[in-house]
Amino acid sequence: MHILHLDSAVTGEESISRKLTADIVAKLKTDNPAATVTYRDLNEGVPAIDTDWYKAVRLAPENPTAEQQKLVATSDAYLKEVQDADVLVIGSPIYNFTLSAQLKNWIDQIARAGISFRYTEAGPEGLLKGKRAIIAYSAAGTPIGSEVDFASDYLRHMLGFLGITDVTFVAADRLAMDRDAGLARAQEAVSALAA
Incomplete structure (x- = not known):
């Protein structure tokens, strides 16, 4: 088993989502001692897509400039x-009722027509099949699944669009109302994760 561990919180050591992702990875490694991990901290910076990115990555010119090659290489990585x-x-702290800009930028970087999804006569087909995603959702005041949670459905949809349909949420929500209860719910969910 190979695990991709992604954090996106801006709060550093104070981050609940970072603690949860670490706990989830530790649980997976306990259950699968041979598991390997690639770690990426999205808070270190994920370039937002823009016109230059579109011209380099989506239009894929035959003779790309050095700058275009760099944009493609970053997205490819x-x-x-x-x-x-x-x-x-995936660590998904909730900021202003939705996911972090860094996490959205990462999704934009990996949503690549013909590589991570394609359009068919039957509609879109995700090409990243056979994977599992576990989302560490943390929020001070946004209950997961509520009408003001604009992150969890989006994440489930986008991952599914890319072919990743086995998605589990570990939620530490409503922390501003009852921090201990929110953390306890999340730890129970981590303990219950199946290998």
Whole structure:
């Protein structure tokens, strides 16, 4: 088993989602001692897609400039980490009712027509099949699955769009209302994760 461990919280050591992703990876490694891990901290910076990215990556010119080659290489590196993984452990702190900008940028980098998904006569088909995703969801005041949670359905949809349909959420939510109860629910969910 190869695990891709992604964090995106801006709060450093204070981060609940970072603690949860670490706990999830530790649980998976306990259950699978031979498991390997690739770690990426998205808070270190994931370039947002823009016109230059579109011209380099989506249009894929025959003779790309050095800058275009760099943009393609960056996007390819993010995508290869996902392609090589059996399990994705994704930290998703909730900021202003949705996922972090860094995590959204990462999704934009890996959503590549013809590589991670394709359009067919029957509709879109995800090409990153056979993988599992475990999302560490942390929120001070946004209950997971509520009408003001604009992150969990989006993440489930986008992962499914890319072919990753086995998605589990480990939620530490409503922490501002009852921190201890939120953390206890999350730890129970981590303990219950099947290998």
